Amino acid sequence: MKPSKHFETRAIRTQSERSSQGEHSAPIYATSSFIFEDAEHARALFSNEIEGNIYSRYSNPNNDEFIDKLCLLEGCEDGMAMASGMAAMFTSMAAFLNQGDHLLICRSVFGSTHQITTQLLPRWGITHTYVDIDRPESWESAVEPNTKMFFLETPSNPGLDIIDLGFASAICKKHGIMLNVDNCFATPYIQQPALWGADIVTHSATKFIDGQGRVLGGAILGPKKIIEKVRFFARHTGPAMSPFHGWLLSKSLETLPVRMEKHCENAMNLALFLEEKNGVNWVKYPFLPKHPQHDIARKQMKLGGGLVTFELDGGLKAGQKFWDNIRMISRSSNLGDTRTIATHPASTTHSKLSAEERAAVGITDGLIRISVGLEHIDDIISDISQAVDQADG
Secondary structure, eight states, X not given: OOOOSOHHHHHHHOOOOOOTTOOSSOOOOOOSBOOOSSHHHHHHHHTTSSOOOSBTTTOOHHHHHHHHHHHHHHTOSEEEEESSHHHHHHHHHHTTOXXXXXXXXXXXXXXXXXXXXXXIGGGGTOEEEEEOTTOGGGTGGGOOTTEEEEEEESSOTTTOOOOOHHHHHHHHHHHTOEEEEEOTTTHHHXXXXXXXXXXXXXXXXXXXXXXXXXXXXXXXXXXXXXXXXXXXXHHHHOOOOOHHHHHHHHHHHTTHHHHHHHHHHHHHHHHHHHHTOTTEEEEEOTTSTTSTTXXXXXXXXXXXXXXXXXXXXXXXXHHHHHHHHOSSSEEOSOOSOSSOEEEOGGGTTTTTSOHHHHHHTTOOTTEEEEEOOSSOHHHHHHHHHHHHHHHHO
């Protein structure tokens, strides 16, 4: 069958080759290793002369199907599945950075990515410089002779700041730097960083790609020559995805377009409601006209995403009181679920950052992050509205 140009069809119809059983849905290959046809077949596999499966730490048909789909959807040539999002983030850095190298990184990144950058990479003599999302004119001056990679996430976590991917790519190409983009919040349905010049696209598949809070998973995508280095590093360090998780995430991709459309519709409606809500100081959502990078979001994103952030009047106490008073909505540090989730970053996901570090990336004590689920929007708004009232009381 000729490959479809449509995202929805590619997400559903990209499958592993059927076995002799003629299954309609791919089976789970719950095996740690694979059989060789003969000595020559084994030799050719181990010398990389032919493609095939050796050991599930290296590859597995379920993980291959997941990655094949994700590569098509992201517009990437090759990729590798990882055990978790953070395994993907770390491997995408560690496979390329050596002692003496310098990492350029946007200040607004996930808390664990911050810990890798500031606590782990320095152990191996890798330095870094943080740059501010709202000062792109300063980025190029932060490039050093030994800068090897520029890492960023857009939209950012949890501030929902937007980075102009074309602008970042132009700086990287001018200086021969790899551009590594965490596309977790947008997913390939909303944004495709490789089309804007990213060399590496990373994912926490635990979030919207899974979409139901069931499994951990990650992915690293890019050109074959880049993924060859990722594959070598991962084969020998072991951040392999479980075949069951690969099977489940491949199935999840089939419904990604339908889910993201609804996530984004609900998120936009919630953001519009919160703009008028007493007790809320400000609201941030990429497709709201008041968002500081609204024009960039409209340029490179199909929709505004499934996350909304807002600040409560009353700081830390108000944030915790809001969290304690939600009724239907879940209290969790996760996101990208069918169920709406409220998170208070200052006391959870970004609590390891100092107050000064949080302030520098716009994480105030009263900031609330909402991962907007697929429940009826009236129920989502009702619960958030009453919790805001309680926090403001």
